[in-house]
Amino acid sequence: MLRYLLITxxxxxxxxxxxxxxxxxxxxxFYRQSWQIGTLAVSQQQLSQYPLDLLQDAARYPQFSTxxxxxxxxxxxxxxxxxxxxxxxxxxxxxxxxxxxxxxxxPLSADWFITHSxxxxxxxxxxxxxxxxxxxSTLPISHLLTITHPHHPLHKALEALSPQGxxxxxHGYRAWKEQDTLWLSGNTGWKRLSRKQWQPLAQSLxxxxxxxxxxxxxxxxxxxxxPQHLIAQRVLLALLCLILxxxxxxxxxxxxxxxxxxxxxxxxxxxxxRTPITxxxxxxxxxxxxxxxxxxxxxxxxxxxVADYQRLSQLTENSKLFLSADASAPLxxxxxxxxxxxxxxxxxxxxxxxxxxxxxxSLPFYWLSICLDNLIKNAKQHGxxxxxxxxxxxxxxxxxxxxxGQFPSRLSRLFRRMKQPANTPNNMGIGLGIVNHLMKQMxxxxxxxxxxxRCTLELPYDHTITD
Numbered sequence: 461m462l463r464y465l466l467i468t469x470x471x472x473x474x475x476x477x478x479x480x481x482x483x484x485x486x487x488x489x490f491y492r493q494s495w496q497i498g499t500l501a502v503s504q505q506q507l508s509q510y511p512l513d514l515l516q517d518a519a520r521y522p523q524f525s526t527x528x529x530x531x532x533x534x535x536x537x538x539x540x541x542x543x544x545x546x547x548x549x550x551x552x553x554x555x556x557x558x559x560x561x562x563x564x565x566x567p568l569s570a571d572w573f574i575t576h577s578x579x580x581x582x583x584x585x586x587x588x589x590x591x592x593x594x595x596x597s598t599l600p601i602s603h604l605l606t607i608t609h610p611h612h613p614l615h616k617a618l619e620a621l622s623p624q625g626x627x628x629x630x631h632g633y634r635a636w637k638e639q640d641t642l643w644l645s646g647n648t649g650w651k652r653l654s655r656k657q658w659q660p661l662a663q664s665l666x667x668x669x670x671x672x673x674x675x676x677x678x679x680x681x682x683x684x685x686x687p688q689h690l691i692a693q694r695v696l697l698a699l700l701c702l703i704l705x706x707x708x709x710x711x712x713x714x715x716x717x718x719x720x721x722x723x724x725x726x727x728x729x730x731x732x733x734r735t736p737i738t739x740x741x742x743x744x745x746x747x748x749x750x751x752x753x754x755x756x757x758x759x760x761x762x763x764x765x766v767a768d769y770q771r772l773s774q775l776t777e778n779s780k781l782f783l784s785a786d787a788s789a790p791l792x793x794x795x796x797x798x799x800x801x802x803x804x805x806x807x808x809x810x811x812x813x814x815x816x817x818x819x820x821x822s823l824p825f826y827w828l829s830i831c832l833d834n835l836i837k838n839a840k841q842h843g844x845x846x847x848x849x850x851x852x853x854x855x856x857x858x859x860x861x862x863x864x865g866q867f868p869s870r871l872s873r874l875f876r877r878m879k880q881p882a883n884t885p886n887n888m889g890i891g892l893g894i895v896n897h898l899m900k901q902m903x904x905x906x907x908x909x910x911x912x913x914r915c916t917l918e919l920p921y922d923h924t925i926t927d
Contacts, residue, residue, distance in 0.1 A: 483675050486665045487683055491634060493661050495644055498651030502617050507649065510603050510614065511578055515630055517623035519606045520583050527551065527581045535581060539563060555581050562593050570599045578604060585609075620652075625680075633679040637669060737772050744769045774826070791824040791902055798853065801825055806849055809836045813849035821857065821921050824902050828919070831895045831906075835861040835915045838892070843913055856904075859917040867913040 513519055522532060527549075534548045535555050542563035544556055554576045561568055568590060578585050587604035591597060591611055605612040607626065618626060621643060625636040629645040636643045640655035662669060666685055674682040747754070747762045754762065799818040806813040832849075839847045845864025852858045892915075896906045904919035 483667070483683065483685060486667050487678070490658075490661055490665050490667060491644070494642065494653055494658050495646055495651060497657055497661075498642075498644055498653045500648070501643075501650050501652045502614055503649035504647065505649075506614065510607075510612075512630065514578060514585055514604065515607045515614075515626070517608075517627050519579050519585065520608060522583045523579055523581050532582055535559065552581065554586075558586055558589070562589070567594065567597070568599075570601055573599075573601050573604050618650075628679050635681060636679050637681055642669070737769070737776055740769050741773065791827055793822045794825045795820060795822045796825055798851070798857075801829070802849070802851060805829060805832055805836075809833075809840070811836060811847045811849060813851065815851045816853060819853050821853075823857070823919065823921055827898050827902060828917075831898055831917060832859065832861070834892075834895055835917070839863045839865075839913070839915075845912075857917075857919045857921050859919075861915045861917075863913050865913050867908055867910040869910065 507515070531549050531552055534545060535552055538545055538548065538552075538556055539559040539562075542560065544560065548556065558568075558576075558580070560566075573587055573590070576586065578587075580586055580589060585604055585606050587601045588606055588609050590599070590601070591605065591609070602611055602613055607614060607618060608623075609615060620641065621629075621636070621638055625638050625643060628636050629643060629650060632645075634645050636645075642653045642655075642658045644651045644653070658669075668684055669681050671682055671684040673684055675684040677683070744762075744766055747765065751759060751762060797818060798821055799815055802813050802815060836847065836849070839861055843863030843865040847861070847863045850860040850862065852860075892906070892908075899906045899917060899919070902919055904917060907916045907918070908914070909916075
């Protein structure tokens with residue numbers, strides 16, 4: 461089921477990605493077709509004749525990237541007094557020379573504007589201020605005006621384009637929409653198209669340049685598909701989301717149903733075993749009454765029968781309690797020596813153990829034994845190197861099962877389960893998931909360190925009987 465869910469997610473993102481790519485292609489086609497029918501407003505050759513700094517809107521404002529406010533104040537004082545100030549900043553030399561010439565009504569040559577800085581510290585170009593001061597001047601400095609000055613050669617051609625649009629095209633954007641006029645930038649210059657020119661092209665490609673919702677933005681354009689296509693897209697996305705939700709709900713339902721069926725089977729087996737085990741108990745009691753009359757070989761067989769009966773009886777009783785409807789009911793506890801219990805478990809698996817000190821504890825040793833057995837078996841089957849058990853009795857009981865391997869990550873285990881056929885037997889014992897469940901029901905925790913592998917069981921205990 462996870463495989464199908466993953467495929468559905470991939471299909472969803474593939475459709476979304478393909479749609480975005482299709483809209484990008486439509487936009488590129490629209491730009492090419494619009495460029496072919498557009499009217500050239502200014503050529504690239506014309507633009508290259510003028511300094512870029514004077515074409516940008518920032519040239520109109522004080523140049524605070526180079527000068528500070530005190531410099532502007534000092535320059536204003538020099539202009540008002542028509543006298544240089546020896547204490548002013550040396551960066552103001554060009555501006556001071558210009559202002560002194562203006563207040564003294566001294567004409568400047570065209571070479572002065574070429575050999576000095578272009579932009580006045582307070583904003584605007586020196587050429588702007590000079591033409592404003594001497595409107596009848598015939599100096600050939602019109603190419604040194606800012607684009608907003610009426611005498612600039614390109615002012616009339618670009619007057620309909622806002623400063624923001626002009627800056628956008630100067631900085632590399634290929635398109636800008638100014639009310640109903642579309643401006644395009646290309647290798648040969650800037651073109652403009654009226655709404656009557658670009659609107660039919662957009663409609664033929666089923667796109668809009670200024671919709672309510674944007675599939676993507678380019679400069680001040682909000683590019684998206686026509687509304688009817690948006691509706692179809694939303695319906696498709698809604699269907700995909702519905703499929704994903706249904707698949708997830710089905711996955712959760714099947715998982716819950718599988719767990720319920722497993723629990724039912726366990727409860728059924730536990731219930732059905734009670735009758736034959738009770739009958740077996742009666743048989744054992746009959747043999748015990750006649751034990752002394754039995755031959756020696758038969759007496760040994762009777763003791764094995766008694767031991768097996770006790771184990772089956774204990775398993776049935778503990779399983780019945782574990783599978784009871786009351787999940788909050790505590791698991792039955794037994795009192796035992798911790799060292800004796802560890803020795804019994806570890807000798808059975810032929811692994812070494814260490815214990816900081818022995819204690820008599822009251823714990824659900826039956827279920828704790830299942831957990832420890834499972835961790836040791838998993839370490840033998842899937843771990844590497846020496847397997848060791850370290851037990852610490854402190855404020856809690858802590859049991860470490862170590863090996864020298866590397867425990868697989870959650871993602872690796874997930875892909876392993878997805879690739880594993882349904883009928884493949886599980887060689888992980890009862891599974892770490894059930895160990896974790898058992899520890900939680902006992903009030904403890906299971907934690908795992910990956911490199912090297914260390915599985916830790918931590919369980920609280922009754923401190924009143926540790927002596």
